[in-house]
Amino acid sequence: MTDVLVVLKVYPDSDEIDLDQLANTIGGKLPEGYSVMRKDTEPIAFGLKALVLYIKMPEQTEGGTDTLEEIASNVEGVSHAEVVGVTRLGF
Template sequence: MAKVVAKIKVMPKDPEIKPNMIKKQVEKILPEGAEITASGEQPIAFGLVALMLNVAVPEESGTKILDAVQEAIESLEDVESTRVEAVTRISL
């Protein structure tokens, strides 16, 4: 089964909120079928640090599941916004 991995940049509400705090919350609310395969952080500016997530979803679900992932993450109080930076296919 083919999967698509999206690199999602998650921006915090303010510089006090660190990526790890957001990641722990995201793990609890990720929609079924979506899975975090990698994570990291990216310093932006003026103390803001983005959480970077690689999220794998089944290819046949289309973008609906990615939308659901973004919506779920954006519903968190500590999150300002999410943006899918890139998508790639990862298997046959």
């Protein structure tokens, strides 16, 4: 089975949210077979930054990337999350 790399942009609900802690919380809620490969931040406006997570997950997953958006959006301190990219890993 092939894995995919999903780029998930997570928008915090305030500029006081610790993005490292937020990434750890989201990573801890991921289902088996999913893993955070990398994390970055991206400026939004007025000091607010989005958390950008690169998550490896199985390609043939029921619900696709909707599960990731739902998991991240339901974490305390998150305004919303959206998938901004998907690419295949392996052949």
